[in-house]
Amino acid sequence: xxxxxxxxxxxxxxxxxxxxxxxxxxxxxxxxxxxxxxxxxxxxxxxxxxxxxxxxxxxxxxxxxxxxxxxxxxxxxxxxxxxxxxxxxxxxxxxxxxxxxxxxxxxxxxxxx
Amino acid sequence: xxxxxxxxxxxxxxxxxxxxxxxxxxxxxxxxxxxxxxxxxxxxxxxxxxxxxxxxxxxxxxxxxxxxxxxxxxxxxxxxxxxxxxxxxxxxxxxxxxxxxxxxxxxxxxxxxxx
Numbered sequence: 001x002x003x004x005x006x007x008x009x010x011x012x013x014x015x016x017x018x019x020x021x022x023x024x025x026x027x028x029x030x031x032x033x034x035x036x037x038x039x040x041x042x043x044x045x046x047x048x049x050x051x052x053x054x055x056x057x058x059x060x061x062x063x064x065x066x067x068x069x070x071x072x073x074x075x076x077x078x079x080x081x082x083x084x085x086x087x088x089x090x091x092x093x094x095x096x097x098x099x100x101x102x103x104x105x106x107x108x109x110x111x112x113x
Numbered sequence: 114x115x116x117x118x119x120x121x122x123x124x125x126x127x128x129x130x131x132x133x134x135x136x137x138x139x140x141x142x143x144x145x146x147x148x149x150x151x152x153x154x155x156x157x158x159x160x161x162x163x164x165x166x167x168x169x170x171x172x173x174x175x176x177x178x179x180x181x182x183x184x185x186x187x188x189x190x191x192x193x194x195x196x197x198x199x200x201x202x203x204x205x206x207x208x209x210x211x212x213x214x215x216x217x218x219x220x221x222x223x224x225x226x227x228x
Contacts, residue, residue, distance in 0.1 A: 042221065099146070100146075100161070
């Protein structure tokens with residue numbers, strides 16, 4: 001069975017600090033990988049996705065993620081966060097012929113002004 | 114182009130009552146997925162439906178839970194005789210028929226509280 005592990009439950013940092021959120025997955029096959037963000041009171045939004053090709057993926061709002069196949073990891077990064085990046089971030093995985101997204105437990109990011 | 118709509122956004126039910134959660138997929142989407150997020154956990158797959166068909170309900174509890182996606186109208190997730198453990202956020206997602214099913218677009222969720 002596939003599973004997704006997010007390393008941090010809650011991250012607190014100051015504006016302009018760099019952010020890295022860890023995500024590891026377990027799956028016996030080809031996967032597609034996602035990071036979703038949920039701002040307070042809003043729906044889940046897709047930040048970025050990896051299907052194939054360049055393992056360094058650029059997303060919206062200055063986020064990027066790197067797929068390292070040998071480490072089964074898909075870590076999310078942003079060089080300089082803003083207060084508006086305060087949200088909950090979810091890593092998700094789906095098999096290439098599947099329809100069930102598997103989510104990590106989420107990481108709450110609080111950015112202090 | 115409206116996104117996935119869910120209502121109500123918040124629902125409070127007493128133990129033993131029924132909860133009905135509605136999901137209207139994006140225009141042109143015919144695949145609907147329901148996920149549940151329990152406190153401190155990630156979203157977990159519950160059921161996958163196409164119009165008038167349940168494709169996979171392997172994530173649904175065996176009792177009290179049911180889902181439908183009729184030919185006309187929204188998809189409904191129904192929970193009978195709710196218990197405190199049903200308190201969670203329920204998310205609906207949809208995808209278009211022509212795309213891969215992993216391109217799922219999520220609604221804002223319904224937060225169910227059972228008192």
